[in-house]
Amino acid sequence: MKKNLQTELIHAPRRAPQYISTVQPPLFRASTIIFPNTHALFNRHWTDEYDYSYGTHGTPTTFTLADNIARIEGGKHCLLAPSGLSAINLVNACFLSQGDEVWVADNIYGPNMEHLRNLETRYGIQVKVYNPIDVSTFEPTLKAKLIWLEAAGSVTLEFPDLVNLVKKAKQANILIALDNTWGAGLAFNAFDFSEEHLSVDISVHALTKYPSGGGDILMGSVVTQDQHLHHQLFRMHAIQGISISADDAAQVQRSLASMQLRYEQQSRSTVQLLKWLKQQPQFIQILHPANENSAGHHYWKEICTTDQSAGLVSVIFKPEYDLNAIRKFCDSLNLFKLGFSWGGPVSLVMLYNLKEMRTLENTHLQQGLLVRFCIGLEHPADLIQDIENALKQLNI
Incomplete structure (x- = not known):
């Protein structure tokens, strides 16, 4: 039975081959992703390496960019967010609860401090400030959960005592998050930056800056090496409905070279x-x-x-x-x-x-x-x- 033209335009009986070899990877725009059968639908899990279930979880376009950002940063897992600040807020929302203590450098990125002060007022998070070039000012208590590092610091550009700050945080069993936008994964490897192979736990990067390179795209990333941390972040990422435009991802991917x-x-x-x-x-x-x-x-x-x-x-x-x-x-x-x-x-x-x-x-x-x-x-x-x-x- 011949279908109506309107139906045939939606369910095209003939399609050009989907894959050719090109310099830039194909662009996939998707909210809905079509499952080939019920087996594929019910035998998937959100922790799968490439979970093609809905556009917010990822497409080949966004996963390709995420993989490359993780490679640049020296990590293994990457989540993408609509801006650098959104990526920062994802980390704070995932790991801070009422009564927790979070340590921030005095030269921290201003909007991150503003966000944390808001959490302090509304939810009882305790914000503590340290001098990034004087590790003695970082005095975590048993309530300490997270420390933010920034290398170099916003505006005044002090480069912190990363080695001793990371050592002290690890001794106190505190999660270590680095705003690595300045270094961009190029100035140093956040996951292996000393002779002792010291590493942060989380590297946040405003892809708006060097990866984009055009001053026209907003995007952020959260990179980890530990799969458990990645899954915690990914769960919060999904709960908050965080997603990015495939077109923006393709533009940043193009600029990485x-x-x-x-x-x-x-x-x-x-x-x-x-x-x-x-x-x-x-x-x-x-x-x-x-x-x-x-x-x-x-x-x-x-x-x-x-x-x-x-x-x-x-x-x-x-x-x-x-x-x-x-x-x-x-x-x-x-x-x-x-x-x-x-x-x-x-x-x-x-x-x-x-x-x-x-x-x-x-x-x-x-x-x-x-x-x-x-x-x-x-x-x-x-x-x-x-x-x-x-x-x-x-x-x-």
Whole structure:
């Protein structure tokens, strides 16, 4: 019996072969996934390595990206989330319960701190703050469940004492989560970063930054080596309905081939800019892990390779420059655009008031307003000229 055209368009009697060999893997968009038979339906489990049951669990497109991110990070299992912050929140939601103690670095990514403070107010989570370059300030109690590391830290870019912080956390049997967005899995291996083969338990990465590379996609990842931890995270991932767009996954996958090249170029450009910034009289302090005067420089040097230092550098202006002057400086920049994030082709600038961002007294930081430069793919000579022109406006 001949079917109606409308039915035939939905249930096509003839299809082109599904698989050919291409440079980029095929793109699979799916919410519903069709089971071939009831045996396939009832003999699957959500812990299967590739559970093709519904779009939120994964498709070949999302699993391919997840596998590659795990490989880059040095882990075995990866979950994808709609943003870096979503990935962070997944970890917090999975492992923190009422009365638990969570330790965070004083230079932690601001939205993570805000989220944890919200959990503290609403659910009785106890948030404790430590100095990332002074392991003695990390004093976990029996209630301690999780410690967040960040290498390097947000905005002020201190590289933490990873070795001793991880050792102390392991002695206290505390889960160790690292925000590895700065290192991107390239500056060091979070799952094997010392001669003693020390490892974090969880590595969170904002794929929005270097893996995407275009400044146009939001995504995050949670990587582990331990299957039990992965299953705990995966269960929470499913309960919360966390999923990503297959189109976005394909775009990030496409960018991975050039990620290391971009990271290394931006690192080299930043170091070149760093040398010039250190000579400018308007700044009282230059913050970058490769700068020998920056806090945590020796920790960075012992863990990271010298050409892997990411594309971020911060400066603190001398105290005589007030907020209006710094705003004038930022507004005078041409190539540097005002905006958050980093890792894309366009260089960015953002100004911060450290007094509003820190809990502890940070004696290693000078008094003054801070500006962070995020170096893109422009030629460093042009970026230096752009900053030099903007600095001239401070005296007008």
